[in-house]
Structure formats: C-alpha cells, structure tokens
Amino acid sequence: MYFILSMIIFGAVGVFAKYIDLTSSEIALFKSLIGGLFLVLVCICTKHKPSWQNMKKNAIALLIASIALSGNWIFLFQSYKEATLSNAALSYYFAPVLVILLAPFVLKEKLSFKKMGCVALALFGLFLIMQSSKTGTTEHHLLGIFYGLIAACFRVVCLFCSNCSGW
Structure with missing residues (x-):
C-alpha cells in the first residue's frame, strides 16, 4: 500500500508542477519546506535526534548535495513546464546513463x-525523442528536454555525494 501511495504521489508531481501558477524555484522551495517540516515531525514523533557530529563530518558533501538537489528540482519542474510530461520524465530518467x-x-x-x-x-x-520534439506543436519542447537533462545531471551529483560520504 505504501509503495502504491508513493507512486501515485510521485507520479502526480509532474501534473502539479506543470499547472501550478508558481515558478520552478518557488515550487522547489515549497517542496523543500513541506518535506523538511515532515521530517522534523517524524523526528519528534520517533524521538530521533540527528547526530550533529556526523553532520559536521559530512558538511561539505551535505552542502554540495543540497545545492545539487535544489538544482535537480528547479530544472525538473521547469522541464515539466516547458515540455510534455512524458518528454520531461524521459529526459530526467536519463540519469542512470x-x-x-x-x-x-x-x-x-x-x-x-x-x-x-x-x-x-x-x-x-x-x-x-528530440527529433520528434522538433516537429511538435510547441517550440519549447527541446528546451524542456534540455532542462530535464540538466536535472538528471544534478541528480547524479546527489548520488555521487551520498556514495562518497558513506550515507
């Protein structure tokens, strides 16, 4: 049930990002604030205290990962706004490559x-995908695909930061 719920929530992100009348950076900010508040609530409910020593030890990796995650979300949401949802998602999922x-x-x-x-x-x-987008009705599709690829690059930076710090 949790898996299905998480897939519905994540799958709906593109639809919300495309049609919400906010900039990509505002959407990323609110997503971060809501996620951060949720994590604080979980920590309070489970009485889990973060290890400040581990945070100090990994401060540089945390900073780089935070910047990369912000860039990831901003460019992903901008990709959703510029391209079709399918092209934005396909270019974003180029990260494993x-x-x-x-x-x-x-x-x-x-x-x-x-x-x-x-x-x-x-x-x-x-x-x-890029060739079919050139013949599409919207001239911004290629720009949206490009934004999705930039988001994928930021996602890879997050992955390598977490791998290098031993998270």
Whole structure:
C-alpha cells in the first residue's frame, strides 16, 4: 500500500508542477519546506535526534548535495513546464546513463561492452525523442528536454555525494 501511495504521489508531481501558477524555484522551495517540516515531525514523533557530529563530518558533501538537489528540482519542474510530461520524465530518467558513463571515473568500475550497448541505445532513444520534439506543436519542447537533462545531471551529483560520504 505504501509503495502504491508513493507512486501515485510521485507520479502526480509532474501534473502539479506543470499547472501550478508558481515558478520552478518557488515550487522547489515549497517542496523543500513541506518535506523538511515532515521530517522534523517524524523526528519528534520517533524521538530521533540527528547526530550533529556526523553532520559536521559530512558538511561539505551535505552542502554540495543540497545545492545539487535544489538544482535537480528547479530544472525538473521547469522541464515539466516547458515540455510534455512524458518528454520531461524521459529526459530526467536519463540519469542512470550518466551514472554508467561516470562510474569508471568516480567509482572505479569497469565499463563493459553490454553497458556501452545500453548507453548507445539510450542515446539513440534520446535522439529520437528530440527529433520528434522538433516537429511538435510547441517550440519549447527541446528546451524542456534540455532542462530535464540538466536535472538528471544534478541528480547524479546527489548520488555521487551520498556514495562518497558513506550515507
């Protein structure tokens, strides 16, 4: 039940972001405030106290991850506003491809032939999406796809920050 509820909530984010009469940065701010208040409430209810020592130890990674998460949300919400919801979501979910490409440098993983084939297929799919968006009725589709790709880049930075700090 929790999984279904979380999927409904996350799936509706794009619809709300596209039709809410706020800027992308305002939506990201309110999302952060609501999420932060919810976490404070959970901490109070469970009597969980955050470890200030761990926060100090990971301060730089937390700062970078916070900036990256903010950029992620702002560009994702702007992508929803500029492109169709499907094109925005598809470009945003290009993040795993970026992880595959960066993993040999950041995580010292091997880049196999199979992974490179998957990256090539994903790039081809993105190319097809961009080509179909050129003939679309809205001139902002390509800009929305570009914003989605920027959001994906910020998402990858968040992932690597959390991996490097041992969260």
